[in-house]
């Protein structure tokens with residue numbers, strides 16, 4: 001609990017430090033990106049949703065990573081001594097296979113690429129690689145900074161680290177190839193970009209504590225981001241999607257997006273939510 005308090009205070013100070021971070025980002029980003037972000041300020045569309053199906057979700061799963069592969073959901077969970085990687089039956093929510101992370105590891109985002117599953121940890125600077133069929137641990141890798149969300153475009157890994165920057169990472173060398181810097185429509189950095197998913201050529205991103213006025217000031221919003229420029233393409237407002245699953249604690253916010261490309265199905269859930277939803281996204 002004390003750790004969470006320290007972490008929350010740290011995040012607040014990070015959020016208060018927006019101006020510094022924005023200045024740093026400006027140094028590293030072509031000016032055209034920033035100009036476009038600001039120029040399109042009033043044109044960022046907001047989408048709403050329709051629930052197509054509701055499924056059970058393990059309320060003990062502190063969801064940090066979610067993706068769909070070959071007919072099954074895969075979920076990475078967090079918290080000390082409770083972190084895992086799971087293969088889950090969509091229809092029942094039943095865990096079919098599970099790998100428990102070492103007790104010192106706090107699991108974060110997870111994704112699949114070329115038959116391997118990659119999973120980040122929060123502050124260890126260490127990620128894990130698994131065989132996608134067996135969930136057997138194949139090895140680990142190192143990176144700088146925190147590990148938050150993870151997804152793939154089928155070629156590279158895309159990871160977040162608590163800031164407004166998405167790193168594009170080579171899956172063989174784990175070196176950062178390029179970065180995407182994401183700004184809100186008012187030109188401020190979009191901090192705390194969290195769980196990620198590639199959906200039809202866009203990156204969809206949860207934003208941790210989006211309800212915090214320093215972050216966005218709107219609960220349960222998913223950002224739609226251009227994977228080439230980092231430009232904010234839109235918002236999906238999922239506020240109120242699961243009334244039983246919000247405000248039980250500060251932490252059980254919306255987190256986890258999975259896309260079944262074969263059947264064009266979008267799934268979302270949250271940390272320790274009892275439910276997982278298949279949704280259709282539509283203009284507001």
Ligand SMILES: [Ca+2]
Nearest residue numbers: 066196197257
């Ligand atoms: Ca995902």
